[in-house]
């Protein structure tokens with residue numbers, strides 16, 4: 001059982017996670033069209049991750065006898081100026097999501113809702129990782145620069161980043177099952 005305020009706030013979070021999923025999907029499509037295969041793969045992966053984040057909240061709401069609302073989505077942007085712009089926007093969006101998770105944690109304390117507080121711990125950690133990852137990619141792109149050949153190196157770098165994120169996840173899942 002959770003309060004109506006918490007139910008609404010969690011539904012708002014569902015909406016943010018769902019938008020992140022669509023937003024990153026649109027970015028993946030743009031990268032694909034621009035021949036940035038590595039960046040596209042990374043963003044496809046992130047898009048799926050965001051959907052999983054959304055679904056976790058969906059199931060949590062059902063578990064605590066609240067109602068999960070399937071959100072209406074605004075059309076995400078389809079065109080971007082550059083790959084640097086794409087990852088700047090990813091970073092900005094992640095910061096927004098972090099703020100929203102922090103606000104949810106604030107409601108938990110206000111309402112003495114320790115179940116939801118416990119549930120949200122995973123998101124607190126996940127946001128720290130995702131913000132850090134997005135900032136790291138952006139820094140790398142700035143360092144490599146963006147003209148001609150640089151795009152090739154950025155894309156290669158993105159494949160490496162994706163491989164290390166997937167390896168870390170696989171290791172964490174292995175650990176959970178152990």
Ligand code: OFO
Pocket residue numbers: 017020049050053093094097126127130
């Ligand atoms: Fe859902 O983790 Fe990013 O936004």
